[in-house]
Amino acid sequence: MKKKSVLLSFFLLTGLFFGVQAQDTKATVDNLAAYTTKDTVQGWKHSGITGLTFGQTSLTNWVAGGDDKISVDFMLNASANYLKDKWFWDNNLSLEYGSFYSSANNGWQKSADKINLNSIVGRQISNKWSAAFLFNFNTQLTKGYNYPDTEHYISTLMAPAYMDVALGFTYKPTANYTVFISPLAERTIFVLDDSLSSIGALGVDPGEKVHWETGAYARATLNQTVFRNCNVISTLDLFTPYNSDFGKIDMNWNLLANYKLSKLFTVTLSTTLRYYDQEIKRIQFKEIFGLGLTYNF
Numbered sequence: 669m670k671k672k673s674v675l676l677s678f679f680l681l682t683g684l685f686f687g688v689q690a691q692d693t694k695a696t697v698d699n700l701a702a703y704t705t706k707d708t709v710q711g712w713k714h715s716g717i718t719g720l721t722f723g724q725t726s727l728t729n730w731v732a733g734g735d736d737k738i739s740v741d742f743m744l745n746a747s748a749n750y751l752k753d754k755w756f757w758d759n760n761l762s763l764e765y766g767s768f769y770s771s772a773n774n775g776w777q778k779s780a781d782k783i784n785l786n787s788i789v790g791r792q793i794s795n796k797w798s799a800a801f802l803f804n805f806n807t808q809l810t811k812g813y814n815y816p817d818t819e820h821y822i823s824t825l826m827a828p829a830y831m832d833v834a835l836g837f838t839y840k841p842t843a844n845y846t847v848f849i850s851p852l853a854e855r856t857i858f859v860l861d862d863s864l865s866s867i868g869a870l871g872v873d874p875g876e877k878v879h880w881e882t883g884a885y886a887r888a889t890l891n892q893t894v895f896r897n898c899n900v901i902s903t904l905d906l907f908t909p910y911n912s913d914f915g916k917i918d919m920n921w922n923l924l925a926n927y928k929l930s931k932l933f934t935v936t937l938s939t940t941l942r943y944y945d946q947e948i949k950r951i952q953f954k955e956i957f958g959l960g961l962t963y964n965f
Contacts, residue, residue, distance in 0.1 A: 741766030871946030
């Protein structure tokens with residue numbers, strides 16, 4: 669009974685979280701309804717945003733203390749979606765890389781590093797529901813360190829990497845709001861680096877480079893213009909395995925908010941809230957805020 673309650677909560681969390689946002693005000697509901705007509709366009713639709721965000725701190729004889737910093741962050745979020753009669757195929761690529769220079773550490777440090785590819789293909793079975801298949805892949809580009817130690821890396825390309833494949837159902841009341849739920853999902857964890865796999869880091873057994881888990885999976889996405897010149901892209905992923913760890917939920921929530929000041933300049937806020945038990949038994953949080961150059965396509 670306890671496991672059934674946990675699973676039910678797992679599936680309802682995504683819809684509840686974004687459902688509250690979507691019904692916050694009448695204006696928001698009207699905006700969501702306006703997007704529905706765009707979902708009837710047959711064939712391919714492409715969209716995306718890319719940009720560079722800059723930050724700087726400079727101190728001279730500053731009594732309160734601190735050090736000089738320069739930061740640069742790159743991001744790309746692109747979508748290619750296909751619709752033909754009752755069939756759909758939604759694809760999204762999200763890239764992020766950032767680093768900052770600190771005079772105290774005399775060098776550059778990585779602050780962000782993400783590669784995410786997500787694809788959902790399905791067939792409509794009712795007005796808002798579809799039977800669907802999901803593929804999701806996550807990894808990073810370069811080595812990660814537990815600064816100030818730069819001699820021993822703790823992660824790198826394909827170490828770790830996560831691949832999720834799942835059969836389930838998609839709930840899509842509007843073109844910019846989607847919930848995918850699956851009672852049958854397979855998660856593959858890759859740690860292809862020899863030194864990390866040899867010590868059993870990041871979720872694999874010592875000496876192994878691949879680990880499989882069968883479980884339940886849910887994903888919710890929101891791409892909403894909340895008011896003029898302000899767009900929010902939010903993605904929440906949840907997974908729990910069908911083993912002794914059932915009920916322990918791996919969570920990753922990405923939020924990207926952009927407020928366009930002019931044709932070239934945009935204020936950007938990017939956050940990630942993450943809990944992966946096999947990585948570290950603590951909540952991870954990352955936030956990047958700054959002024960940058962962006963391009964919508």
